[in-house]
Amino acid sequence: MRLGPIYxxxxxxxxxxxxxxxDQESPESLxxxxxxxxxxxxEKLDHGDMMGFDIDKLQKQEICKNIIxxxxxxxxxxxxxTLSFLDENEIKENLKWNIKGRGHILELHHKNxxxxxxxxxxxxxxxxxxxxxxxxxxxxxxxxxxxxxPKKQYAQKI
Amino acid sequence: xxxxxxxYRSFSDNLKLGxxxxxxxxxxxxxxxxxxxxFTSNVTGHYAILAQEIAKGNWYQGAIVLIWIFLFFAGNxxxxxxxxxxxxxxxxYMAHAIPVFxxxxxxxxxxxxxxxFYTESLKETEFLVAALLFAMGLQNGLxxxxxxxxxxxxxxxxxxxDLGVVFSxxxxxxxxxxxxxxxxxxLLLGIMFSYMGGGIVSGLLYYRVGNATFIVIGLVLGVVLxxxxxxxxxxxxxxxxxxxxxxRYSLYDKKA
Numbered sequence: 101m102r103l104g105p106i107y108x109x110x111x112x113x114x115x116x117x118x119x120x121x122x123d124q125e126s127p128e129s130l131x132x133x134x135x136x137x138x139x140x141x142x143e144k145l146d147h148g149d150m151m152g153f154d155i156d157k158l159q160k161q162e163i164c165k166n167i168i169x170x171x172x173x174x175x176x177x178x179x180x181x182t183l184s185f186l187d188e189n190e191i192k193e194n195l196k197w198n199i200k201g202r203g204h205i206l207e208l209h210h211k212n213x214x215x216x217x218x219x220x221x222x223x224x225x226x227x228x229x230x231x232x233x234x235x236x237x238x239x240x241x242x243x244x245x246x247x248x249x250p251k252k253q254y255a256q257k258i
Numbered sequence: 259x260x261x262x263x264x265x266y267r268s269f270s271d272n273l274k275l276g277x278x279x280x281x282x283x284x285x286x287x288x289x290x291x292x293x294x295x296x297f298t299s300n301v302t303g304h305y306a307i308l309a310q311e312i313a314k315g316n317w318y319q320g321a322i323v324l325i326w327i328f329l330f331f332a333g334n335x336x337x338x339x340x341x342x343x344x345x346x347x348x349x350x351y352m353a354h355a356i357p358v359f360x361x362x363x364x365x366x367x368x369x370x371x372x373x374x375f376y377t378e379s380l381k382e383t384e385f386l387v388a389a390l391l392f393a394m395g396l397q398n399g400l401x402x403x404x405x406x407x408x409x410x411x412x413x414x415x416x417x418x419x420d421l422g423v424v425f426s427x428x429x430x431x432x433x434x435x436x437x438x439x440x441x442x443x444x445l446l447l448g449i450m451f452s453y454m455g456g457g458i459v460s461g462l463l464y465y466r467v468g469n470a471t472f473i474v475i476g477l478v479l480g481v482v483l484x485x486x487x488x489x490x491x492x493x494x495x496x497x498x499x500x501x502x503x504x505x506r507y508s509l510y511d512k513k514a
Contacts, residue, residue: 114328120321127318128380181378198378201295202307202319202326207378217295 127203130223135175135246142242175246183208206230218244260354260486264406269441272409275482276445277452279401280411282478283394284456285463286365287412289471290390292464293372294383298390300413301330322384329388333395336360338403351490357400358483362476364393369472408442411449421446 174186183197196209199220206218218230221243228246259275262268287299297303304327311320337357344353368386376382398412410416424443427433456478463471 110328113324117321117324117328120317121325124318124321126380199380200378200383202311202322202384203380204319205295 127220127223128199130225131177131199131206131220131228132179133177133251134249135177135228136249137173137175137244138247139245140242141245174249259482260358260404261351261490262404264404267405267408269445272405273445273448274485275401275405276409276411276449278478278482279397279409280449280452281456281459282475283397283412284453284458285460285471285475285478286390286394288457288460289464289475290387292461294387294390296326296383296387298387299394300415301327301391302413302415304330326384326388326391329392330395330398333392333397334399334402335395337396337399341400341403351486354400354404355483355486357396358479361393361396362479362483364389364396365472365475365479368393369469369476372472373469408445409449411453414450414453417446417449421450 173188176184176186177197178184181196181198182194184194185192195211198207199205200207204220206220208216210216218232221229221231226248228248229243231241231243259271262271283299287297290296290298304323308320308323308327311323340356341353344350368389371386394412398410401409401411424439424446427439433439460471463474
């Protein structure tokens with residue numbers, strides 16, 4: 101059995117992985133900046149045939165009231181590891197954030213030692229999608245979608 | 259546990275090695291999930307995640323997972339290399355002990371780093387998960403290699419398959435009293451319960467002693483190392499006594 105090509109294949113895979121790590125932006129740096137909430141959605145429900153529906157403002161308020169989650173409209177991820185929740189340009193809360201796993205878990209540390217974990221479904225230049233579990237009224241996964249606020253626009257807003 | 263090789267190993271050797279190493283693997287896996295949100299004792303899930311990340315076009319995450327899988331592979335490779343290149347009766351214990359030493363070193367490094375230097379950045383998380391996967395690869399390579407693949411302690415997919423097969427064999431009367439099958443079942447159940455036990459202990463310990471849990475894992479591995487070392491010392495002591503007695507006896511014979 102010729103082992104050369106097999107060794108070469110594995111070596112190339114590892115080199116390619118290393119190159120990708122250097123070339124691609126990590127979720128930790130992609131998430132930096134200001135993000136505006138654009139949608140809350142139940143993605144998966146455990147009854148009926150429903151696979152997803154939008155959450156209105158009242159439902160959102162109820163979810164926020166019963167679990168430790170905030171009602172901010174804008175999330176600002178700072179490079180120093182702090183996260184500011186803004187509502188109509190006013191800072192509602194400052195907390196610590198970090199990304200764990202392979203970049204798929206967003207951990208938020210509140211000042212009262214409460215930790216929230218969100219699953220990062222997608223983070224790109226323009227969009228951030230996170231999920232958290234909710235068992236209020238209907239059990240399911242709540243998907244939050246954010247849109248990046250361009251730097252200039254954000255400065256103008258302030 | 260570590261002195262004997264392949265078919266020279268008894269059921270008791272495999273049971274002790276399997277139970278202790280599975281206990282440590284369970285502990286490592288649970289603590290890594292708590293701290294890093296990543297499994298480190300098994301790679302089946304990582305293969306599925308790798309495929310998923312590639313399909314989604316998440317190249318950075320895919321590359322990380324691929325490197326993690328490679329580190330597990332490298333651990334197995336290193337372990338078996340150390341064993342097969344030092345397979346002499348005199349160096350066998352050392353050859354089998356070095357992978358455990360390396361594993362302990364990796365675990366201690368992760369524990370110390372977490373305690374004193376960890377800033378919870380993604381780079382650090384990725385690196386520390388890689389170190390734990392390498393450690394688990396070392397352990398799995400060692401146990402599988404020296405026990406002729408009878409003991410595999412870091413993942414339970416194969417073990418659950420074997421248990422299913424063995425219990426189905428017991429549905430036939432002629433296999434119920436088969437000593438080999440009964441011992442195999444005891445070994446598999448021993449590994450399964452130890453792995454579970456390790457996981458539960460680790461989960462409970464972490465919330466009480468934090469990163470010192472890694473020291474406890476190191477102590478469990480220390481038992482594996484010291485048990486055989488003490489046995490070796492006793493054997494050497496008995497051999498020395500026996501040879502000095504034989505020398506004296508032969509001198510007495512000559513005088514007589």
